[in-house]
Amino acid sequence: MPLTEFDRETKKGSGLPRWRAALHFHSVAASKAGLLIKSDGQWHVTEEGQKVASMSDDELRRLMRSRYGEWRWGNPKVKPDAVVPGTVDEASPPDTSVLFEHAKEKAREEIDTYLDTLGGYEFQDLVAALLEGMGYATNVISKPGADGGSDILAYIDPLGAQTPHIRVQVKHRDQAVSREDVAALRGIIRGDREIGLFVSSGGFTKEARREAGNGAVHMELVDLDRFLELWLQHYDKIPEAKRSKLRLEPVYFLAP
Template sequence: MTRILADGHGFLKGMIIFDAINLNTMNKELEKLAPSKRSAAKNIYASFQILKDAGGELPGKQVIEKIRDIEDLTEWEKQIYEKTGYVRWESILHFYTIDCIKAGFLRKNKGIWYLTEEGEKAISLGPVKLLETASQLYKHWAANNKGKQANDSEVVIELEENKTQTQKANLDLLEDQATAGIKDFIRNKNPYEFQDMVAALLRAMDYHTPFVSPKGKDGGLDIIAYNDPLGATTPRLKVQVKHRPDSSVPVDDIRSLTGLLNKDGDVGLFITSGQFTSESIRTARESHRHIRLLDIDEFIELWQEFYIKMTDEDKNRLPLHSIYFLGSNE
């Protein structure tokens, strides 16, 4: 037996008692659901487990790939919607993750999915109860934000019938695909091409880049950037670039950059096509020198922000195309 307490905003407050559901019981409960909800329940549950095993966060693309590998997807789930070209089970999953986000179980940012503490606790509910709870909490959220009483028909409607939530799910799916495509493009660049992209971004931010390291030894620095052509005004950026899309920058690399900041007004900037270890982040934050770390997600965000200010030559290093979709007031 499980009792859920939710506040006025529909977020999970606590789980009091839970008796574990064995696999046979879970399967029987899933069989009672309509196909869309059955697919949602098992795949939402699988995604939460995947995120938990990964330490609480993963790119949405990787979550999808792992579900595809471990789940026994039916032919019905693998069918493609004619109107959108999306795979049915993926659309259903994105549709119901909106319930999980509003329930406080899940967060998404720049294509990364994050399992919250409440979401990790909710895994113990099992697939069916997890989905039901997320939907109920979403109903509470919708009622409070729309100023009206939600009724049973508003709890969770079939995917094809709820146009607003379907639109949000499709936009979410498109954003994940766009971010994944940009990251794949960057991953396929060599280190010097990525270094040139970093220099292009700095120029778009109105920095001058008199030094961009050629191939060979660079003395530990890849780029030096100034506020003015002569480098007479501060800050002066000393930039280290690492093209490591599938790994995290260790703390020793951050310490090496710190040792090169030997003049007043020097600012260290470390940019990677991957991520930073938690120790690296802590060391940069606590350093007596000013060091700014920029991971792949922040790099892409800045590239998008300053793209319009780039020269055509620099834009071609990572070309983008903007498309505007109808949004939502929620």
């Protein structure tokens, strides 16, 4: 949408354009109303959010105002003197809150941009490094060419004497993994001694997640959010040479 000079004006406190600061602030009401999920710098519209997207501006504003009041004061009737995000007469957004949200988004954007530069086999190596950091031995990693349906085999012990083994399939920056992809991995798993792990930076369709929950063989699905969460959780145990391929450093903010 076109931005006016007022919209593009830099706010003194945060140093951000007014439109960006306002966008973060307005999103609070939608988030508290259950229409939007904001996590690690990424915004996702919920199923309910998609359903109400056809509402008029006034109807949507009333809905968010009511939901916000319910969350804020435990009563759907908003206090008359209250400032509710999403209304046209709101005060200027707090700079600390805006900067906090902006920093999270910027950090995730940089991580995603870096991962986009990696090839499929480079991302596969990161997955293997993570498994090593989690205490597994990974002695079979597929090279370019046919992989027989799986990319990594991970073992509880170096010799693979203990079970279960983990048969891993990795997809990087492709379209979301389908039900057929998950079923194909399940089809080559030896149920008496293996479980399945599917790691996809492109995510999974709803049908794929449903397929993973069916059948007797355990199947674990890991999307990019979950991968990064595990990478940070086991970061100190990942071998240094491999950790350097995705070096992350925590930065602490006083949360608004």
